[in-house]
Amino acid sequence: MRYNIAIAGNPNCGKTTIFNALTGARQHVGNWPGVTVERKSGKYTQAEHKFDVIDLPGTYSLAAFSAEETIARQYLINDKPDVVVNIVDASNLERNLFLTTQLIELGRPMVIVLNMMDMATEKGLEIDADTLATLLGAPVIPVVGRSGAGIDLLKEKILRVARELSLKSRPIDITYPRDIEAELEQVSALLTASGDENRLVRWTSVKLLESDKQTRDEVRALKGGEAILEQTARSIEHIERLFKDVGRAVISHARYGFIQGALRECVVETLPDAVDYSRRVDRLLTNRWLGLPIFALFMWLMFKVTFDLGSIPMGWIDSGVVFLMNVISAALPQSMFASLLVDGAIGGVGAIAVFLPNIFMLFFIIAILEDTGYMARVAFIMDRIMHNIGLHGKAFIPMIMGFGCNVPAIMGTRILESRRDRILTVLINPFMSCSARLPVYVLVAGAFFPENAATVIFSMYILGIVAAIGSGKLFSKTILKGMSKPFVLELPPYQRPTLRSLVLHTWERGFLFIQKMGTVILVGSVLIWALGYFPTQVDLERDYSAERAQVNQVYDQDLSDLTAKFKSSVQASKSVYHSEMVEYKASSGYQELNDQYQTLRTSLSEAHTNQLYSLRQQEVGDITEQKWIGRIGKVFEPIVAPLGFSWRESVALITGFVAKEIVVSTFGVLFGVGANVDEGNLGVISGLRSSGMTPLAALSFLVFTLLYTPCLATVAAIKRETGTWSYTLFSIGYSLGLAYLLAFGVQYFGGIFNWLS
Amino acid sequence: MFNFNKPRHQLSNDYSDGLRLNDLKPGEIGRVLEIGGSEQFRLRLIEMGLTKDTEVCVDKFAPLRDPMELIVRGYHLSIRGQDAQKIAVERIN
Incomplete structure (x- = not known):
């Protein structure tokens, strides 16, 4: 049999670690259709059954506020996975179970994974998994994702839940306050009467009372939909009058009430004074005075490692490309095809392939920042500054990286959760002056402002920053207006990253870049090459080879004239003072004549070279002009x-x-x-x-x-x-x-x- | 026609000029009375566990004074001062 499994859970709950532990390296990263949210899928085999695993985006809720939430929700409702594996952080149960209460209402067979059990134990939390399982109506498996402890048991459990699908295990209902239950019943009764058998009646009723627009639109299309919506309106009004708040707030509050009740029965705190190590680390890393300098130091190190360490393999790739170009141009006869291959394709892609080490290095460091939990602190520290241009604190990292190379920097905007923030950061990033622009500055500023080159170059960098900030402000007030999300950021506990997850992360993102190189960049490079290569026949107005011959002829003439003149002067001066040539050559008179001759000869030859060079320059200019x-x-x-x-x-x-x-x-x-x-x-x-x-x-x-x-x-x-x-x-x-x-x-x-x- | 969307929530008069979350100093604990502001913001906070009657500890402020770090239901959460200003609280220590 083949089963579909969906992994759901909060951000920072170790979802990806469990996904990796289940599927190993056999995974595929892509995008969800129509949106740039990463879609990760993988597979594994257990007792001859095949499992297709999909890692849903991490969400705190299944409201349809963000793209991630909509995706997770749509997938669970429409694709009906055979098993939902809900990962919860055992050391932060209360908030993690909020999503669980929503997943329960979706009615899919579920396995709940208590991840990070080691951290929970460290915090002094004793969790009675069996009682929790009874209360939540789904098996609960304690695991430590980082070490892999409990994963085998989890796989077994998933298989059993998947196979018992036909046995119709009856999950529990989250119970709400009596007044809400009464309203839910009214709406449910109408929904059941509408005869839509595929509908999850309880989930739909709850969502209707929560004023969920998507559900409302779906219900409107049903038979008797308008009547259901009228009842919904009455129910909501009733709830609002009673509780003095909107339905969704009341229901969310009730969910937390349910969770607290459940936790009272199955969690014992044995160490009330347990040390919060993350908090201690943060006393330093987000310290009032030291937080910024430490962050600046980390940024400097990140820049150094990415571009200095990255430049070593960069040199290898560069020489590799040059070597390849030389070998191929030596092996192939001079032809259009050879030029296309060498100058167009290899040269063009090679010019960009040299950035690969930078890109991989940067992604590796970003993976470290993310996996340790420091990335959330970056957002915390820098939010004040980035907020000015309407951005989230995390956006600072891709901006800084833009000074190195805009490509990894733009790909690094994936660390931002909101699409609007990603787009804004992507649009202003190119103004951060990347390292490839520096040679141009050095050349032009060196040629025209030799005295003030450094100042000119520095002001280019400043101008770039000003352009980025100005454009950021402009965009967030015009084309990307009002799409901003409230800043509500979890600061997860610090963790030691595993090498496996760092490498996987780095590879996934780096691979996307390699894929791009093969397509857009290749086509672009060949196009530019073709523009410079065609037409192959050019008619030049001036006959450069004749002019060159002319120049050479004049030079030869001048040289022989000069030499003849020198010889005759030597002859004349010798006959005046000396009889022997050897004797004469030692004299000062000869030395003088000879020096004069040599100087004239050199300047003649220099003038000749310059003439040829300037001719060549004009010729190349004329040729290029006609391409x-x-x-x-x-x-x-x-x-x-x-x-x-x-x-x-x-x-x-x-x-x-x-x-x-x-x-x-x-x-x-x-x-x-x-x-x-x-x-x-x-x-x-x-x-x-x-x-x-x-x-x-x-x-x-x-x-x-x-x-x-x-x-x-x-x-x-x-x-x-x-x-x-x-x-x-x-x-x-x-x-x-x-x-x-x-x-x-x-x-x-x-x-x-x-x-x- | 019933209006399902209530884009903003005004704080009740009882709390409209009382203590707000951003008035607390680091180390102080407050109990949430009511959350105002845009629907998206307040519902997100409620989903994150900042419901009525929840106790919130202000842990610290960022180096540039904004945003602030809170401890809610045993985990650390950060919000901006301008948003914390929409949360009516009472001090309990």
Whole structure:
């Protein structure tokens, strides 16, 4: 037989640990249809029965307030799992059982797992599992998920509950105060009379009295639905008059009453003075004075480890990619296919594959922060600041990580629970100046502001932060208005993370990035390559090889003239003073002549090299101008002209879509130095200086580079995390617009007030 | 037509100018009298166990004074001061 199991429970109850313990590594991570809530499924076999396990999102309740709650609820009602495995934190029973009281009403066969028994014992809680099982009408299994104790028993129990499905075990009802029960009865009677056999009558009646909109809509469609809703309205009015509060508050209150009654019968506190270790740790970690400095230290370490330690395997991947490119281009004959494979596909994906170590490292650290429970404290400490831009405290982490690389940072927004917060954080993240933008700053600022390069670069970082904050405020007051959720955050006890769960977490999230690399980034890289490769035949107005021959000929002529002149001078001066050549060569007169000759020769050869170089530069420029990319650059030239850019800058910016650091190598190509340049290359610097770019245009170029869409990988990550093209396209459009506006501002006001001239 | 949605809840007159949760100092314990504010907020709090008559201990304030940390039903919960201001309490220690 094959059975479906759903795992349900509060956040922080160790749900994922139990899920991992049940399914091992055989799991699949995806998204629930239509929403970006992680959907985890797995399977295991027990006594030749197959179990498909689904890990429902962690929720405190089954109200349909959040996407997570709606998903969990819809799945339990519509997919009717054979067994619901409800994980509860034994050390925090009271609140955890609130969800259980709702699950009981859903009427699915259930197994209750008392997880974290070790922590409960440490707290001095003695729990009578058998009595609890009787009171809740479902088997209760104590386990310690982290060590795996009790998991075998749990699997056995799940199997037995699944197989006894036909035996119709009768679960208990949560009983409410008499006045509420009376109203429930009235509504239930009408529901039963409506003859909808698939309906869970008690659950539906309770939800109706709780003013649950979704249930109301479902009931309205039933036969006699309007009559049921009329009765519901009367009942709610009655309850509100009696209890002076809305139905849902009264019912929730009653649920807690039921729980307290049950716990009185089966829980004994043996250590009333047990030490709350987490609270002690928090005296330090969220301390009034030390909390922020310690957090800053952790952030610094996180940044250091991610980008410094990550740079080691980064070097290996980089050399691996270069090696692969060399081997393939050596093995294949020069052809379009070879160029496509090497320069387009491998080069493009390789440029992004080097970020893999960073991404995995970052996800590993985030997993540590989450699994230990420190992430909740980050939200606690930073909420005051992030609240200013309408965000949750946790959003601080992806913002900081954006300084390293926006891709893992945007993927890191998964730590935020609310979709609105995730989208807002994703949209402003690209303004955090990532490390790939630094080479561009260094090159351009070094070429135009050698005296003040550091100041210029630093102000780019500041401008990025200002743009992020400003846009955050703007978005939370306009397009993402009013979707904000109240801040109600549990601070779970600290825990030692298990390596297994850290690795699983890291792998799951990192794998998503690898998947993306194979698709969006590959297509994008090939597209940019094609723009630079086609058309293969270009007609140049000038005959560069003839000009080169001309230059060489002139040089040869000049050189031989010079040499002849030198020889005749030597002859003349020798005949005046000396008879022997050996004697003469030692004289100062000869030395002088020779030095003169050598100097002239060197300067002649330098001038020749420069001439050839500048010819080559013009030729490459002319060729690129005729490739599609150059034509597009030309098309954009009038558009970017107000920013002070020529077609060259517009080409550089277009290629920068693949990855920002490519802007540097594009300048390398455009100025005939070749693509393999770094930001300190003198050829590119002199090329930039002599290209007609003004310092003001250079500044506006920097501003544009900072603000416009960071790279393809980021676009892919935005698409992945927002789940829609509309937010993705909006992000591209907005950042391009803002980049244009501010770059134009620099050019315009700089021109008026005569900056930098 | 009956209105099923009550988006906001006004505190009763009895409590409208009394003690609020954010008035308590760290270490003080209060008993919840009533929770006001948006429906979503108050029902979420009730579901988290902050029901009427529940005892709440104010554990501490965050380094920047906001949000605050509470101990409710044996676990730690954090809410913002502006929200705590909508919770009427009486001091019991």
